[in-house]
Amino acid sequence: MDRVEIFPQSTLTESQGGTLDFGTVVHTDRADGRPKVLLVCEHASCRIPAFLGDMGLTAEARESHIAWDPGALGVAQQMAGLISAPLVHGGVSRLVYDCNRPPEAPGAMPLKSEQYDIPANALMTPEERQSRVENIYAPFTRAVSGQIAQHRPSLQLMVTVHSFTPVFHGRQRSVELGILHGRDDRFAVAMMGVVPAQPSFVTRLNEPYSAADGVAHTLDAQAYPNGLLNVMIEVRNDLIRTPDEQQAMAEYLVPWIDHTLSGFGEGGAA
Numbered sequence: 001m002d003r004v005e006i007f008p009q010s011t012l013t014e015s016q017g018g019t020l021d022f023g024t025v026v027h028t029d030r031a032d033g034r035p036k037v038l039l040v041c042e043h044a045s046c047r048i049p050a051f052l053g054d055m056g057l058t059a060e061a062r063e064s065h066i067a068w069d070p071g072a073l074g075v076a077q078q079m080a081g082l083i084s085a086p087l088v089h090g091g092v093s094r095l096v097y098d099c100n101r102p103p104e105a106p107g108a109m110p111l112k113s114e115q116y117d118i119p120a121n122a123l124m125t126p127e128e129r130q131s132r133v134e135n136i137y138a139p140f141t142r143a144v145s146g147q148i149a150q151h152r153p154s155l156q157l158m159v160t161v162h163s164f165t166p167v168f169h170g171r172q173r174s175v176e177l178g179i180l181h182g183r184d185d186r187f188a189v190a191m192m193g194v195v196p197a198q199p200s201f202v203t204r205l206n207e208p209y210s211a212a213d214g215v216a217h218t219l220d221a222q223a224y225p226n227g228l229l230n231v232m233i234e235v236r237n238d239l240i241r242t243p244d245e246q247q248a249m250a251e252y253l254v255p256w257i258d259h260t261l262s263g264f265g266e267g268g269a270a
Helices: 074-084 127-153 184-191 217-224 245-263
Strands: 003-006 009-013 020-022 026-029 037-039 089-091 158-166 179-180 201-207 228-236
Touching: 009 089, 009 201, 026 127, 037 074, 037 127, 074 089, 074 245, 089 127, 089 184, 158 245, 179 184, 184 201, 184 228, 184 245, 217 228, 228 245
Parallel strands: 037 089, 037 158, 158 228, 179 201
Antiparallel strands: 003 026, 009 020, 026 089, 179 228
């Protein structure tokens, strides 16, 4: 599988002159052959473009779950290798722009995430907001739609890969794997019907989030209109801290996805 970085120099000219360099905002790992599955990892990176400095946040906050989904990219890359799937993944922190949110959503460029205020986002002008949409969200969505168009004859399924924290607002989460859906629940429901017995993970439908939390944007905006089966997989991040754990999780998920997909015909009918 070859890695290709696209949109490597997404920039905006400042009103005072000079250039704002957003860097590489989206990566596409290509797959050979006729893939059935497209993988997407929106929150793969905690990178903040240099011109934004520290966004008014501590180093701890910038590297924490509020900035990205720790472990998710490693799992997605291992899955891509096992299933011979293309993978589109983000190259910038979701604090700068959350590519799983539309521009009008408050969470697209959040003013607060969990207990952290995001000072740089509170100070944005309308022009600065629009620059992030044009320089981050638009290239990301084009990358995803481009992969769908390229592989459409063989493509059947989109899987987005995320991670979540063991503790949220001081409360321990017992769920370990979440299987989520947006407008199309077919694949998520089918997966829940064939959950592997071993190893045993606490697995629940639409937990710890659901479409009501706005998390199904990529599925609903990209997969659903193109007639693709789709599902969002959430993994508790204490299970995927190391490369070995990420590989083990991928080896657990891929046969499960394959088995579920085998129950659907070429047109997506069960």
